[in-house]
Amino acid sequence: MAFLQINYYSNVLGMDRVMNVILPELSEHNPQWTNTVLQDIPVLYLLHGMSGDQAVWQRRTNIERLVRQTPIAIIMPSTDLAWYTNTQYGMHYFDALFEELPQKVAELLPQISTKREKNFVAGLSMGGYGAFKMAFSGQKFSYAASLSGALLGDPNFPERDTWQNSAYWQGIFGNLDKFMGSENDVLTLATKQDDSQQPLPQLYAWIGEQDFLYDNNEQAIAHFKALGYDVTFETDPGEHEWYYWDKKIERVLEWLPIEYQPEKRLS
Template identity: 25%
Template structure:
């Protein structure tokens, strides 16, 4: 991380919030899918200070099944978190039932590449980001929770932190749901793929690739058991992570509260990265 970026990152994270975030919609092309998709970008107030203003870490926040790039701003007050934690928030469109993967059966559905590579490249080239793994995080709800964890695992050099809210972390438990087999393939014919992409199958990689991890799920959510199993596997492997079950179900009331904890966690990882960089320079 550039020392100038580190200085500004530390300064921004201790500055008082101004609650004047800016939300805009951008069009992001996908070479992988030969289409252009919209995304919501929320900038903190400090971003408007001009070209000499500091660069910012980025948190990517994914919507769930049936949703789109407008879901988070329409159903929560997520925008205020950009100012509170001095981050850029990016909410890309992941398709209604894409699961944020590159489908083994539908070459037109390559949302893993789109969100994990193409969106990140676009944001870094069009906004003043700190374009490093240590200043980039990804999370999401339900299908987006699975997608966020899968994208981070598949691109360990791109994301330093990942999270999931009410995540469908084991798609094998969603077998038979409308639309899922169109992107995953037949569960018998493509059993190896279904097993490989389940987050629990790659749980140890979060530790190996130094990806800071936080997971939460409502205690009355139908997906809570698969989240508990993932948590137990991470504990068994000794992989550091945060895990929480809070009252609530698979609802926007739960997610609009949960996202505050997620972004707070990511801000903490950004601060730690800045401290580590500072300490490394001091020791050099």
């Protein structure tokens, strides 16, 4: 596998950005991979949570080792602290990641598939929210996974007085009293997509039983299931910590429609 740090210019945001990429390559360790195999490669967009960036998944999990023998590309972008959202202060992070980033990937890495059935998205916490938001916002992603996702839709969330001051949340989402039912509410987006009669993404969600977002996840997942989404929902003892996300990202890889090959001992 190759690891690439790609610095590129975002016309949407008007500034330089960075994405980290894990990319299958021809190698003596994987003689079964041919030029044919390494065309139209499936891709997982892997999203970070609050306080993270494009490097955090690689720094705190085994993601690169896990996919070492699986022909899948991993794209790791950054949304800073903008919640994968077109903010009220004029920075269109959602458009930059949902619309522009796949175009940039197709331009720079043409061996990566642009087909919906081979494009997947996953994330943790804020990134779990971002993954479902992207999956519900169009027909780009066929599978979406949330680990300890901040799925919102709960009138008691975000806990703005505990996490950040209200000015921060209003800068992202606008009037918080109008959040539910807005373009940033994943429950509303899921309902609209269901009403559109377009193909629905497959969903996976995991949440630790001691996680402060546990009730939030239960409510959101019940909503998705009631709409008819195919949802795999799993829980275990656990908290809002990297120890669990490192374990559960392998579960996501097993769940995706790819020929996941756990790493064998290599020299």
